[in-house]
Amino acid sequence: xxxxxxxxxxxxxxxxxxxxxxxxxxxxxxxxxxxxxxxxxxxxxxxxxxxxxxxxxxxxxxxxxxxxxxxxxxxxxxxxxxxxxxxxxxxxxxxxxxxxxxxxxxxxxxxxxxxxxxxxxxxxxxxxxxxxxxxxxxxxxxxxxxxxxxxxxxxxxxxxxxxxxxxxxxxxxxxxxxxxxxxxxxxxxxx
Numbered sequence: 001x002x003x004x005x006x007x008x009x010x011x012x013x014x015x016x017x018x019x020x021x022x023x024x025x026x027x028x029x030x031x032x033x034x035x036x037x038x039x040x041x042x043x044x045x046x047x048x049x050x051x052x053x054x055x056x057x058x059x060x061x062x063x064x065x066x067x068x069x070x071x072x073x074x075x076x077x078x079x080x081x082x083x084x085x086x087x088x089x090x091x092x093x094x095x096x097x098x099x100x101x102x103x104x105x106x107x108x109x110x111x112x113x114x115x116x117x118x119x120x121x122x123x124x125x126x127x128x129x130x131x132x133x134x135x136x137x138x139x140x141x142x143x144x145x146x147x148x149x150x151x152x153x154x155x156x157x158x159x160x161x162x163x164x165x166x167x168x169x170x171x172x173x174x175x176x177x178x179x180x181x182x183x184x185x186x187x188x189x190x191x
Contacts, residue, residue: 025070025072028077030051040089042089054080058077125187128182128185137174140173141174142160143174144170144174153171
């Protein structure tokens with residue numbers, strides 16, 4: 001192993017035209033790249049990533065014509081750095097968005113566990129409806145509650161020994177009161 005290292009260290013490798021021209025260009029335009037980092041409020045590590053991305057983009061763009069790298073204006077580097085910074089920010093946002101899990105995928109909230117997200121949503125809505133029912137006049141509250149349980153007007157009239165017109169009147173007024181109470185809580189029909 002030491003023989004190989006010694007052999008490689010004694011070899012004279014010619015300087016790569018790409019690397020030399022690229023490093024000269026980046027040294028000339030370094031302050032512009034840092035200005036892009038400051039403008040986008042990037043931390044030093046992210047600014048280093050922008051430098052690396054600029055290096056890669058210019059290398060790829062002028063792979064066939066390395067002699068042009070040395071003659072590029074600093075404004076070209078600035079524009080390349082700006083697009084690299086924006087791409088870096090977008091990738092960061094995309095990673096953060098991918099890092100969030102839909103509530104349906106969270107362990108313990110799956111359908112078979114008794115904590116189904118739809119069931120939780122329905123339970124919260126039922127609790128809000130129950131609280132809103134407390135604001136309905138007491139005379140109307142029982143009729144509305146029975147209606148919400150699935151009884152029709154005739155059944156409610158029979159159970160309470162009232163006339164159907166009386167039940168209908170109390171029900172319509174009670175439902176109107178309930179809608180208003182729910183509306184004050186931000187709950188609207190269809191929403």
